[in-house]
Amino acid sequence: MTPHIKANKEDIADVVLMPGDPLRAKMIAEKYLTDAKLVNDVRNMFFYTGTYQGKRVTIAGSGMGCASIGIYSYELFKFYDVKNIIRIGSCGSYVADCKVYDTFNVKTAFGESDYAKLAAGIDSREIDATPALYDVIAATAAELKVNLKTGRAHSSDVFYRFEDSMTFAKEHNLDVVEMEAYALFANAKATNKQAACLLTISDSFVTGESTSPEERQNKFFEMIELALATTLKL
16 A cells, blocks of 8 residues: 555556546446456545456556656556556647547657656656557557557646747647656656556647547547557557
């Protein structure tokens, strides 16, 4: 147990999928896992462990932002011996090529905070996904004929930005925006574990299209099924 996770060590699988929304974790567990068991509900951050096609998997909410996923992913890596974490979430698109409902495999996360420096001793605003895990996702997507997009994700610390988002994105060559990958990737490096991030485009800064919270919870099935299929190879 930790201050934030009440599960016993044996309750957590060595492969974890992390949506931000704990209700999305509940939906995924109930829809896809066999014998899913709720193993954590501290602060209503739901973790479920069950099996997917015979593979033991934990689905764990992360909350929003680097600070929140930073706590949960570090504790999972450090104290629960988790080997692989794949974040599965939503993002906004900065580029015309990434359209609403496309699935995006983050190659590099660009962070604005000092999280990586303070938590992992990494003095860089850019951190890559673990190459081996990133490659497994890409290969699995090819097998499933998923039109997977990839590139650079902006792990923003703010949702309501004062300055123009598109100008910032162009200055830093960013493709999509989300809020958690930078901390997850930093923790993986600090603990010598593996991390990746799969996202579904939920809105576009280019076209103005957007999805509802209900759609983000219930309709991102291509991304979820790709992540689950990837777990079978880990």
